[in-house]
Amino acid sequence: MKTKQSLAKKHFGQNFLEDENVLNAIIQSIPKMEQNIELIEIGAGLGDLTNKLLSLGNITAYEVDKELIPYLQNRFSNALKSGHLRLEIGDVLEIWDSQSLRKKPYFLVANLPYYIATLLVVKTIKDPLSKGCVVMTQKEVAEKFCAECGESNFSALSVLTQSVGEATLLFDVPPSAFVPQPKVTSSVFLLEKLANPPIFKELEHLESLLKVAFSAPRKTILNNLSKAYPKQTIIDALQSLAIASSKRPHEIDTLNYHRLLKIL
16 A cells, blocks of 8 residues: 555645544534535545544545545445445536536535635635535635735635635644645635625626736725726725725725625
């Protein structure tokens, strides 16, 4: 049997989480949910988190690395036979080609590879069937999703997150919790969605506005938005919302970004 170190593939960004305390802390941070909500894991890896998740009910786990499938099938043969576990093989980004990953409401739990973490969390935010997530990402990425207005980390990701619910930074995870060890600290955060978040299309429009608004974070909101909208229109819009045109993007709250979207 190969070692965990040799099984990890760089191009999949694999760092296998094996610290029992961290695994248990992730499980404990998953909120209690209604029976009809599916539990989904992205990146089963060697199945240490999968194994813990099975204590919560039926789960579906996605894995892109075909070499790990025989190992997972062997480790979870009973759970797979009983239907307690479903294994989906393939690249989740290719499978997730429409608005929703699943056909019914679900909650996502994952130790995400750094190179796709941001993209996957944004897809979760915009997915109308997602009820939220507990995910591990690079610490600085987690901080952006969880930042509050006025903080230097407050970004387009923070606004998108606050548009659908509330994100809470839970705890940091040191490199020593993984095999192989990554070069950076990771963080776990929880996103709990509102009962009726904005629809997919509205979030797509908001995302386009935010890309322009935060394109140069140190410049003023007026300066940034002028790249895509007539300057006078923005001046009038900011005045109508009592926002000083000298404000920087991180100084404007989520509600005002939604108001700007309606005007522009």
